Amino acid sequence: MKHFIIGTAGHIDHGKTTLIRALTGRNTDRLKEEQNRGISIELGFTYFDLPSGKRAGIIDVPGHEKFIKNMLAGVIGIDIVLLVVAADEGIMPQTAEHLAILDLLGINKGIIVITKTDLVEDEWIELIEEDIYEEVESTFLEGSPIVRVSSTHKSGIDELIKLIDEFSDIIEERDTKDMPRLPVDRAFSISGFGTVVTGTLLSGRLNLGDEVQIFPGNTTSRIRSLQVHDEDAEVAYGGQRVAINLAGVKRKEVERGSIIAPINSMKSSMMVDVKVKVLKSADRSIENRTRLHLYIGTREVLCRIVLLDKDQVNPGEEAYAQLRLEEEIVSKRGDKFILRFYSPMFTIGGGEILEANAIKKKRFDEKAIGELKIKESGDSKDILEKIIYSKSKDFLSIKELSQDTSMLEETILSDIDELIKEDKIITFTSAKDIYTIHYKYFDVLHEKIINEIKSYHKKYPLRIGMPKEEIRSKILGKAKQKIADQILEKIFAIGNVVQVKEFVSLSDFKIKYSKEQIIIKDFILDKLKVNEFLPPRNGDIASELKLNLDQVEEVLNSLINEGVVIRINEDVYILSSSYYKALELLKEFVNINGSISLGEFRDILGTNRKVALGLLEYYDQMKITNRDGEKRTLIK
Secondary structure, eight states: OOOEEEEEEEOTTSSHHHHHHHHHSOOOOOSHHHHHHTSOOSOEEEEEEOTTSOEEEEEEOOOSGGGHHHHHHHHTTOSEEEEEEETTTOSOHHHHHHHHHHHHTTOOOEEEEEEOGGGSOHHHHHHHHHHHHHHHTTSTTTTOOEEEOBTTTTBTHHHHHHHHHHHHTTSOOOOTTSOOBEEEEEEEEETTTEEEEEEEOOBSEEETTOEEEEESSOOEEEEEEEEETTEEOSEEETTSEEEEEETTOOGGGOOTTOEEEETTOOOOEEEEEEEEEEOTTOSSOEETTOEEEEEETTEEEEEEEEESSOSEEOTTOEEEEEEEEEEEEOOOTTOEEEEEESSSOOEEEEEEEEESSOOOOOTTOHHHHHHHHHHHHOOHHHHHHHHHHHTGGGOOBHHHHHHHHOOOHHHHHHHHHHHHHTTOEEEEEOSSOEEEEEHHHHHHHHHHHHHHHHHHHHHOTTSSOEEHHHHHHHHSTTSOHHHHHHHHHHHHHHSSEEEETTEEEETTOOOOOOHHHHHHHHHHHHHHHHTSSSOOOHHHHHHHHTOOHHHHHHHHHHHHHTTSEEEEETTEEEEHHHHHHHHHHHHHHHHHHSOEEHHHHHHHHTOOHHHHHHHHHHHHHTTSEEEETTEEEEOO
């Protein structure tokens, strides 16, 4: 069944609440003050059944200028608007403001209802109709039907109900597969039940027992009970008025302006990129860095507008901008909003969210503006590509992309498959998620790594390469280790960067000794050859050559990387050939005697205790020998 919401709009005391009572038989003024004063202050909600069997939710919004923020909280999510104009007064200031707001919010279906027709002559009503036609010209209500009613005498009510029923057939159905979002317009406590919230479910579906989160914020809950149009329900669909009893949530943890959605499905932001439009009827412009009231969903926050492609936006003009917020919001690309001046308070314009989790942008940056144009007009795949490109350095996961875009993970995965085929993005997998970067950013990383290694080779010409861990921390620091390793493997596959042990070098790199280093190298090799099992300490070599210890160790480390020298412990180095010769002597002795002691090994080599112990412990580490008390045996 199709679900839809009707909303009223119009000036104070033009009969909106009375009209709803005539349609539904119910009074939507629930506050005592409203009933005493005869005006709507807060939002009113009810429903009625149409002749076709469809059930329509209906929202009564206040018409008084003082309560415009309540009106803005109510019109979110409506499918059909009833623009109410009293026959005895005609178009009034709040009629015009409500119409402008509805137009900015992208509402595109409506019926014009002239009320209180029993108070005036038909000729007067015809004049009122002419004024209305002129007022709605170039708005979404241009060409919309006008119905004359008297709520008191019930004349025209049946015609209006029939017209609403006809309109319901052309309303686009909400996507029940989309992510559910419920902007809260009321929150209250019921003794014995706890906290209850109400709102219009914008999309998707909510089920009894679903785990949900209150955004902005980290409070989570479970849907304990669910009502749709005052009746208990197992499931609620986009386009329905919904009441939710939230388990374990205190009243102070949720308020009008909160959004109920699946856990971790959205991301709070202090900055959004937008396309903004100033009303033609506005009597002033929006200048850069003007402080404004932002109304989005059911939330109201203060913000400062940073114009990206203009210095000011004049009446009737549009511009790309960034709203820098004073409180966090959660939103989705395509969400509509209203802007009102900070003081005095009046509606100046509105617009559409292009990037819900924006990063700070420079003004008049052609590249940034170009990206916003794509986000304004592109499909989900184009937009996803731009987001991945702009945030590649963060190595976003599918879950994080879903939070950033409020797109379903299935939609993101489908778009990613297409982008992979087009060689635009690369994905890397972990046990729990898939991570993405743009191919252009991968090329940037590749170039950065090459340049980093070049600098390293120049600084340390005797080192086999840059430690892999250093590459990870310097260039891939924001990537999880498993993802960083996969990125490096993909770079190694290209061929100009290679891994040698735990080092990374350029494939054409060769160690080059300076003249001084060749002298050090030859001296070390001679010393180690002559003193095969009584090698000098590196400090002794440095002293003999009258060099710094660092200069000697640099050459020693190079010889180790080349496999010519083996480091046994902190300051004992021997030739690789001596190492293997000692190992053969050890094996011969053990094969004859079954085991070997430290003293026996020392005597075989003709060395001292330190070198013999260093070699034996090294063999232990390499799993060649096994220590058992004072003896060692070979591991078979």
